[in-house]
Amino acid sequence: MDSKAKIITAARQLIYQNGYEATSISDIMAAAAVGKGQLYYYFKSKKDIGLAVLQQIVAEWDQQLVHGILAADQPAAPALTAMLAWVLDFHRQQDEHYGCPIGNVISEMSTKDEDFRVLLDQLMTAWTTALAVKLQQLTPVIAAKEAQVKAQTIIATLQGAILLIKVHQDIAPLEQAVNYLRQSVLQLEASR
Amino acid sequence: MDSKAKIITAARQLIYQNGYEATSISDIMAAAAVGKGQLYYYFKSKKDIGLAVLQQIVAEWDQQLVHGILAADQPAAPALTAMLAWVLDFHRQQDEHYGCPIGNVISEMSTKDEDFRVLLDQLMTAWTTALAVKLQQLTPVIAAKEAQVKAQTIIATLQGAILLIKVHQDIAPLEQAVNYLRQSVLQLEASR
Amino acid sequence: MDSKAKIITAARQLIYQNGYEATSISDIMAAAAVGKGQLYYYFKSKKDIGLAVLQQIVAEWDQQLVHGILAADQPAAPALTAMLAWVLDFHRQQDEHYGCPIGNVISEMSTKDEDFRVLLDQLMTAWTTALAVKLQQLTPVIAAKEAQVKAQTIIATLQGAILLIKVHQDIAPLEQAVNYLRQSVLQLEASR
Amino acid sequence: MDSKAKIITAARQLIYQNGYEATSISDIMAAAAVGKGQLYYYFKSKKDIGLAVLQQIVAEWDQQLVHGILAADQPAAPALTAMLAWVLDFHRQQDEHYGCPIGNVISEMSTKDEDFRVLLDQLMTAWTTALAVKLQQLTPVIAAKEAQVKAQTIIATLQGAILLIKVHQDIAPLEQAVNYLRQSVLQLEASR
DNA sequence: AATGAATGAGGGTTCATTCAT
DNA sequence: TATGAATGAACCCTCATTCAT
Incomplete structure (x- = not known):
């Protein structure tokens, strides 16, 4: 699974359990085991991830x-x-x-x-x-x-x-x- | 209306429209026209206000x-x-x-x-x-x-x-x- | 014991155990079972209490x-x-x-x-x-x-x-x- | 000297002169000429810095x-x-x-x-x-x-x-x- | 593609003190 | 004497985002 998919998967789970606002970029990074750079390479903002x-x-x-x-x-x-x-x-x-x-x-x-x-x-x-x-x-x-x-x-x-x-x-x-x-x-x- | 009631009224409206987490203490302060200390004089925490x-x-x-x-x-x-x-x-x-x-x-x-x-x-x-x-x-x-x-x-x-x-x-x-x-x-x- | 003595006694114990800065006026009030008014009636500031x-x-x-x-x-x-x-x-x-x-x-x-x-x-x-x-x-x-x-x-x-x-x-x-x-x-x- | 070292050096001096509790994160920031985020990038808490x-x-x-x-x-x-x-x-x-x-x-x-x-x-x-x-x-x-x-x-x-x-x-x-x-x-x- | 350092606004909370009664 | 409401600065910390490499 590539980084982008890992991010979405992690974010999906976190957003489901905690809500969108309560899910922080750091949470997603940690859950997806991905660096900050990758995250902002694939998505231009948190909203982008949510969408x-x-x-x-x-x-x-x-x-x-x-x-x-x-x-x-x-x-x-x-x-x-x-x-x-x-x-x-x-x-x-x-x-x-x-x-x-x-x-x-x-x-x-x-x-x-x-x-x-x-x-x-x-x-x-x-x-x-x-x-x-x-x-x-x-x-x-x-x-x-x-x-x-x-x-x-x-x-x-x-x-x-x-x-x-x-x-x-x-x-x-x-x-x-x-x-x-x-x-x-x-x-x-x-x-x- | 006393400060405590003003705070609850303001918080109630904000929480209804924006949700609990998305409503900040500062938002409530501003809406209730009350100082920060006053807020924590009547309530021991944000959660207390929510409750x-x-x-x-x-x-x-x-x-x-x-x-x-x-x-x-x-x-x-x-x-x-x-x-x-x-x-x-x-x-x-x-x-x-x-x-x-x-x-x-x-x-x-x-x-x-x-x-x-x-x-x-x-x-x-x-x-x-x-x-x-x-x-x-x-x-x-x-x-x-x-x-x-x-x-x-x-x-x-x-x-x-x-x-x-x-x-x-x-x-x-x-x-x-x-x-x-x-x-x-x-x-x-x-x-x- | 009058209020002033109660305040000093409480403050003394708290300052001994926690230090002067770490002892808050509220701590002293609570420990002395005294209201904020009394405290500032007998002492003009926290430093005054410490002294x-x-x-x-x-x-x-x-x-x-x-x-x-x-x-x-x-x-x-x-x-x-x-x-x-x-x-x-x-x-x-x-x-x-x-x-x-x-x-x-x-x-x-x-x-x-x-x-x-x-x-x-x-x-x-x-x-x-x-x-x-x-x-x-x-x-x-x-x-x-x-x-x-x-x-x-x-x-x-x-x-x-x-x-x-x-x-x-x-x-x-x-x-x-x-x-x-x-x-x-x-x-x-x-x-x- | 990198940021982490600058922070420790500044904090060390401040803690020595003023004590740990009396040294604020802002004081350290100012003395180290470092932004607040940077501080929490290298240390997870004030205690971490003290340690x-x-x-x-x-x-x-x-x-x-x-x-x-x-x-x-x-x-x-x-x-x-x-x-x-x-x-x-x-x-x-x-x-x-x-x-x-x-x-x-x-x-x-x-x-x-x-x-x-x-x-x-x-x-x-x-x-x-x-x-x-x-x-x-x-x-x-x-x-x-x-x-x-x-x-x-x-x-x-x-x-x-x-x-x-x-x-x-x-x-x-x-x-x-x-x-x-x-x-x-x-x-x-x-x-x- | 990817890293991680840097930013600064804003989060909730505590503080010593003052004011009106 | 005594009350407790009001103030606002400062506290530690987290945030989404950007930058240089």
Whole structure:
């Protein structure tokens, strides 16, 4: 792994656990075992690193979630179940609950830096849109607008549940939310 | 207003808009128009200020929400509607969407400082419990456990929706989530 | 005990253990259980407190040592032995060895504040002179100048030994120095 | 001279004259003509600087005194005389008498910071041991233990005399102590 | 590509002292 | 006598960034 990748990997982990502002350049240097020179050779500023980390996550979500699990050619019901499992599994694997890698940055950076916000906005919009498409596939009668609303509410429930597991340090809220959403999907499927 | 109150008020506003870590003692000093020594006369540390701010919000929510809107003697359906309006109205009044005063701190501080986390945990638990009681009043047949789960999911949806309005800088997600939750409540009421 | 005395007592203990500069007004306030107002009512500055503490110690040494143990009418040999015991006993009673209450302040303040230095100088001179008188009583043949020199060297040995017990945190060096000085005195006495 | 050395040199001088606590980082910065960041680039804390200064002095004393003047292969009597001269000459060169660079730190730091104390303890022990060896070379009949005691008392006398020149701002006490110790050595040499 | 020395603003905190009551 | 609120300079330290090599 080259220096640039090492830096991004280290920064990603640190930002996830401690937040963007609380992660110092020195922390990243130490974690990546990289000198100050290299860091400023590959990135022109700390913000640049933050953006690079964000873009990496966005790319992953785009690939795995938007163009993977929720891809147009996937059958709707299993896709929705898979999406819920994808979210739940990530948090099940964590010993300590640091919240959502994207949600955390939304909370910290959205009103502080427009570049961060735009990137996050695009990702969340892409997710919402892909999810809305699936919901429409599942229940073709509903209007596009309504599907969009439903998709957004599902995502909100997931994000909120992840926030709750962070305060309570207990995964139960997410388990329950996923259960509830799974049932909603099944009902929708049954009702068509 | 005395100095201590001025400090808390200033800090509360700054922490809400910029986060706890990003709010410097100097910022608070300037906003409260108070000297540095004064600040450390009333509070032994920055963390102390943060905790005081949090306790003030917790006290307000406890009074307005837990012991006000969701008080035991309030009829269930209007109480739930009032709760949703209480949340929605707050965010409707904001020009820029800084998210939830509590949710932001949950996201930033839960895994960084146990004292913050415990306070936030208690508030969210109190809210959940009070909401669960209302839900049971509305639909007496459901089990206490189920009501608790439902309550938590409702709160999750609200928190998540508030996070989404922060990324999108558009109140729509919260409007929609509140609409959706209002309908759920009406259905529950009708179904008993 | 009135406030003024409480302040001096508390300050004396703190200055002995931590030094003058390292003892803060707040420390003294806390230890004396006295408000800020009282402190600045009785003393016009921190230096004033330090000087008062010093004067108290000087007065005690003057009374106990210079005008007590080494008083003109005391027989020389027992006086010298008593002086050595007076020094040794003080340090034997300490659990942790903080050094000499006077020596510490000499080391810290002599070149920083002339008012402190003068006070300390006077005390040490008085001690030296009183001791020289005793030495002359013991061995009348020696010149006044020589007695003065001998006195100063004895005091030096004691002060140095107390410094050594502070580094080593072991009272042995002082025990040994006192032993040595006691023998010197006995020899002087025998040789006359 | 590189920055690190400049910092240590400046700090050494300041600590000698004003003490460790009374020497501020800003003072060192100004004296070394070095920026604040630079200081924390080379040293991780103020304590680190203090320890580095101490280690430099310890190294010098070890080299010049313990392994130089008092080296095993040096004839005893001249070595002792040289040691006394080494001490006296240092203080003769000073315009103002700031005391002993080591003794001052012993007095200030021994009971405040164990890391300082250990370093100082080691130096003083090394000096005592080396001096005891010389004393035994001079008077082979005396027991090792007795030599150790005698060595410690000699060092005590020197340290105490240096403390006295600090209060009195007059080098006489040290001159006299050295004279006295020189005679003691001569007597020992004559008596074998 | 890479090093690490240098910068200086700003972080939270403590300090001795003064003021109004 | 006594209180405690107010002041602002100074404390040690960390920060993101730049420079010379």
